Amino acid sequence: MSSPxxxxxxxxxxxxxxxxxxxxVAALAGGAExxxxxxxxxxxxxxxxxxxxxxxxxxxxxxxxxxxxxLLRHLRDCGTVRDLPARDGxxxxxxxxxxVARVEARTVLxxxxxxxxxxxxxPAAGGAVAHSPLGNWMSPxxxxxxxxxxxxxxxxxxxxxxxxFLMGPPGSPLARAGLQLTDSAYVAxxxxxxxxxGPQFLPSAPASSSSSSTxxxxxxxxxxxxxxxxxxxxxxxxxxxxxxxxxHDARRGLIVSYGSGYGGNSLLGKKSFAxxxxxxxxxxxxxxxxxxxxxxxxxxRGRKRYLAGAFPSACGKxxxxxxxxxxxxxxxxxxxxxxxxxxxxADGRLRAINPERGFFGVAPGTSEATNPVAMATxxxxxxxxxxxxxxxxxxxxxxIGQSLPPGVTVTSWLGQPWAPGDPEPCAxxxxxxxxxASNCPSLDPAWEDPEGVPIDAxxxxxxxxxxxxxxxxxxxxxxxxxxxxxxxxxxxxxxxHKGQQLLHDPLAxxxxxxxxxxQHLQHWLDLGARPGARLPRIFHVNWFLRDQSxxxxxxxxxHNARVLAWICARVGGEAGAVASPIGLLxxxxxxxxxxxxxxxxxxxxxxxxxxxCRQLRAxxxxxxxxxxxxxxxxxxxxxxxxxxxx
Numbered sequence: 001m002s003s004p005x006x007x008x009x010x011x012x013x014x015x016x017x018x019x020x021x022x023x024x025v026a027a028l029a030g031g032a033e034x035x036x037x038x039x040x041x042x043x044x045x046x047x048x049x050x051x052x053x054x055x056x057x058x059x060x061x062x063x064x065x066x067x068x069x070x071l072l073r074h075l076r077d078c079g080t081v082r083d084l085p086a087r088d089g090x091x092x093x094x095x096x097x098x099x100v101a102r103v104e105a106r107t108v109l110x111x112x113x114x115x116x117x118x119x120x121x122x123p124a125a126g127g128a129v130a131h132s133p134l135g136n137w138m139s140p141x142x143x144x145x146x147x148x149x150x151x152x153x154x155x156x157x158x159x160x161x162x163x164x165f166l167m168g169p170p171g172s173p174l175a176r177a178g179l180q181l182t183d184s185a186y187v188a189x190x191x192x193x194x195x196x197x198g199p200q201f202l203p204s205a206p207a208s209s210s211s212s213s214t215x216x217x218x219x220x221x222x223x224x225x226x227x228x229x230x231x232x233x234x235x236x237x238x239x240x241x242x243x244x245x246x247x248h249d250a251r252r253g254l255i256v257s258y259g260s261g262y263g264g265n266s267l268l269g270k271k272s273f274a275x276x277x278x279x280x281x282x283x284x285x286x287x288x289x290x291x292x293x294x295x296x297x298x299x300x301r302g303r304k305r306y307l308a309g310a311f312p313s314a315c316g317k318x319x320x321x322x323x324x325x326x327x328x329x330x331x332x333x334x335x336x337x338x339x340x341x342x343x344x345x346a347d348g349r350l351r352a353i354n355p356e357r358g359f360f361g362v363a364p365g366t367s368e369a370t371n372p373v374a375m376a377t378x379x380x381x382x383x384x385x386x387x388x389x390x391x392x393x394x395x396x397x398x399x400i401g402q403s404l405p406p407g408v409t410v411t412s413w414l415g416q417p418w419a420p421g422d423p424e425p426c427a428x429x430x431x432x433x434x435x436x437a438s439n440c441p442s443l444d445p446a447w448e449d450p451e452g453v454p455i456d457a458x459x460x461x462x463x464x465x466x467x468x469x470x471x472x473x474x475x476x477x478x479x480x481x482x483x484x485x486x487x488x489x490x491x492x493x494x495x496x497h498k499g500q501q502l503l504h505d506p507l508a509x510x511x512x513x514x515x516x517x518x519q520h521l522q523h524w525l526d527l528g529a530r531p532g533a534r535l536p537r538i539f540h541v542n543w544f545l546r547d548q549s550x551x552x553x554x555x556x557x558x559h560n561a562r563v564l565a566w567i568c569a570r571v572g573g574e575a576g577a578v579a580s581p582i583g584l585l586x587x588x589x590x591x592x593x594x595x596x597x598x599x600x601x602x603x604x605x606x607x608x609x610x611x612x613c614r615q616l617r618a619x620x621x622x623x624x625x626x627x628x629x630x631x632x633x634x635x636x637x638x639x640x641x642x643x644x645x646x
Contacts, residue, residue: 013048013147013221013254025050029057034162037199042179045219046162049181053223054153055160061188063197071189079236080186081383086394088380093186094413095262095386096234098241101430102264102271104511105131108138109276110249111515119518119627134510134517134623143247143256150243150258154183154223161188164217165269166201167278167341167355172450174287174341174353176278177201180220180268187222187266189383193358193434195269218253218277220268225259237261248272250280250514263360263385263432271512274339274355279514283523287343291508293321294336294352294453296444297564300329305568308340308352308536309459310508312489316543318361319557322373322442326558327565327592333444334373335453336437337361342455348532351452359440363387363431367401370557373442374433382435386413388426397427456571461541462489462505467608468542470554470601471563472583473570477528479583480538482635485521485628486616490544504619518627525631539567540583545601553600566591580604581642606646613640 025031025047035043037060046058061067072091075081084090108129109117118135128142138146161182168175179202180191191197203216225240244259255272257265264271278289292308311317321337336354345351359377363384366374378384388396391409396402404410410426412418418426437443446453460483474480484507491501503510506517513520528535541563545553566586569575577584581604588598617636620628 013045013052013219013256025058028055030060031058034058034060038162038164038179039202039204039216041216042164042202045179046181049221050160052147052151053155053160053181053183053221055155055158055183057159059159059161059188060199061161061163061192061197062199063192068189068192071185071192075185075189078185082389084384084389084393084395086390086392087378087382090378090380090382090384090395092384092387092389092395094237094415096237096239096241097414099237099239099260099262100386100428101262102511103241103244103246103260105136106244107246107265107511108136108143108248109514110138110140110143110247111251112140115627116516118513119516119624120622132623133504134506135513138247140249143249146245146247147256150225150245151221151223154226154258156226158183159185161185163188163191163197164199164202165191165195165197167195167269167274168353169448169450170196170201172353172452174343174355174452175450176273176281176355177203177217178220178269178273179217180222182222182266184222184224184261184266186261190263190267190360190434191269193381193383193436194267194356194360196357218255218273220255220257220273222257222266222268223259224261224266246272248276248514250277253277263434267360270339270356270360274341275509275512276514278341278355279509279512279520282341283515283519286527287341288524288527289514290340290342291338291512292340292352292458293317293338294334294340294354294455295321295323296333296335296446296453297561297568298331298333299565299568303568303572305456305571306335306352306453307457307459307564307567308342308455309461310484310487311461312463312487312503312505312508312510313362315461315463315489315508316556318359318374319366319371320560322371322377322440323560324372324442324558325561325564327561330561330565332442332561332564334440334442335444335447342452344527344530344533345451348534350455350534350536352455353449353452354437354447356437358434358436360432360434363395363397363433364425364427364429365399366397366433367399369401370399373440376441377439378433378435379439381439382433384431384433386428386431387433388412388418397431398425455536457567458536458538459541459567460484460487460508460538461543462487462508463544464488464542465490465544465546467603467605467612468540468545469582469585469603470543470545471539471541471566472580472585472602473567473577474538474540474583477535477538478525478631479635481521481524481528482632482639483538483540483583484524485632486612504616504623516627518624518629521632522629525629537567537571539570547600553596555594559594562591562593581606581639581646582609604646606643609639610643613643
């Protein structure tokens with residue numbers, strides 16, 4: 001088979017309505033089938049990507065179990081995954097050690113002006129790239145240059161997997177379609193777990209020439225990359241970490257990712273689409289795309305409340321969403337553990353859907369003691385990444401809470417013999433499990449309700465070892481948005497940051513904002529001011545208080561139901577609260593503390609909070625400046641006034 005012609009200009013990648021040179025695609029193995037199954041706009045995108053990347057074959061992903069099994073066998077034959085005979089339908093992949101986490105420094109938003117992407121993003125004179133803690137910017141022209149430098153011929157000798165997918169329950173007014181093209185079968189398998197896959201989810205009619213790409217589907221192009229020197233230290237895990245780029249052009253509904261096969265960088269339906277691009281869509285269409293879990297809490301009288309919660313990655317969202325309540329009579333159900341799309345319905349209720357179809361959770365620390373629901377969820381049909389493997393064909397990681405039977409050995413994620421007590425962990429700290437939501441025994445019956453579930457309360461929180469109470473309530477919606485903007489948390493292994501750094505993480509969206517973070521906060525304030533809105537109450541929690549010896553004060557996990565019970569009682573008007581300078585606190589005796597002293601779990605030390613205010617004012621000034629909504633400057637001033645009077 002002759003090679004396809006030279007690539008067309010990359011600037012046409014996300015544009016056009018008719019498939020150019022469709023014969024190029026049809027000549028590839030599987031090409032004709034892929035074209036026939038797709039609507040015209042999707043055919044055009046595939047044809048342009050084929051001209052650019054020059055794969056040897058196409059594989060249309062239809063979402064079937066039979067195809068999923070075939071892809072996994074292919075990955076096994078390539079050495080990318082190993083089966084886990086101790087678990088039904090489970091597999092293990094181990095990545096190149098250089099490709100283990102989100103690469104936030106090389107994740108960019110593409111807009112005409114840097115201030116549209118991030119506040120305080122100021123490129124050097126004539127520069128086309130700018131970096132800031134709240135988002136990185138790249139000019140449209142620079143993106144075209146990057147595509148032209150990275151993608152031509154990057155899939156030579158490889159198969160391009162064509163993955164039509166839907167984010168959200170079919171029929172939901174918030175559901176949105178996407179089409180990912182990738183040369184990674186690992187990505188194809190993972191997307192089939194995390195999203196609803198199949199050509200039936202793409203709109204059959206092309207968008208009009210006057211509409212944007214996001215009116216029909218989001219276009220996603222991904223390649224693991226071809227290293228410039230041809231060296232691939234881990235042949236079963238090709239990547240090009242030295243040139244990784246993840247770029248988002250929400251105006252054109254285009255996501256481009258190169259160089260990494262790791263989930264957060266390569267499963268483009270997840271953070272890239274469901275947060276960064278969707279957030280920009282939500283702003284223009286009047287809804288919210290947020291880094292939030294969604295859970296149901298049913299009390300002993302059978303009354304149910306739905307809560308949404310924003311926490312930085314690896315700060316316990318999955319554990320909370322899958323909680324088994326350690327409070328008699330309470331039952332928790334899971335709608336989603338990571339992302340929430342929310343809109344106001346005709347009655348003014350805020351309703352939320354989980355746009356995902358699976359869980360992409362952190363493995364280390366997950367055990368029968370911390371999250372028995374997750375442990376049940378991953379017993380079958382799960383793809384594990386970068387965990388240890390036992391000689392019996394099972395998985396192992398630090399904190400799994402299971403001793404090794406006599407004679408059973410462990411191989412670490414790096415392929416080395418490992419034994420308890422070794423200085424290096426057997427699993428990477430950011431190792432993952434990817435499991436279907438349908439496996440979850442506590443899955444909420446309404447998790448796929450197209451209208452979404454009604455949100456009664458929103459919770460913000462992070463890892464704060466000192467000073468921040470176990471729970472407190474905001475005085476108002478505006479004060480709640482202020483609390484979300486002021487969130488700080490210890491860094492985790494989910495990105496390339498080193499642990500124990502205390503980072504500002506507004507709305508737990510620091511790595512995921514899809515446009516200027518100040519405008520995102522203003523969007524929250526604007527939605528809260530809309531006529532007829534029945535606003536959820538907003539709370540802040542902190543499960544991670546430590547004593548002087550460094551031990552956690554609060555038992556957490558299932559015992560967090562005690563806090564959720566108070567939150568639900570506040571929503572129902574059945575629990576009191578005591579005003580403090582920082583918010584409304586539970587009065588002593590309002591929730592069972594298991595003998596723990598109330599004062600240690602609910603500290604409001606004025607000196608600590610004055611330091612917080614000074615640091616927050618500096619953060620606002622340095623990283624937001626004039627882009628911070630005036631309401632939030634006023635909320636900070638009001639907090640400072642209350643502390644002066646304390």
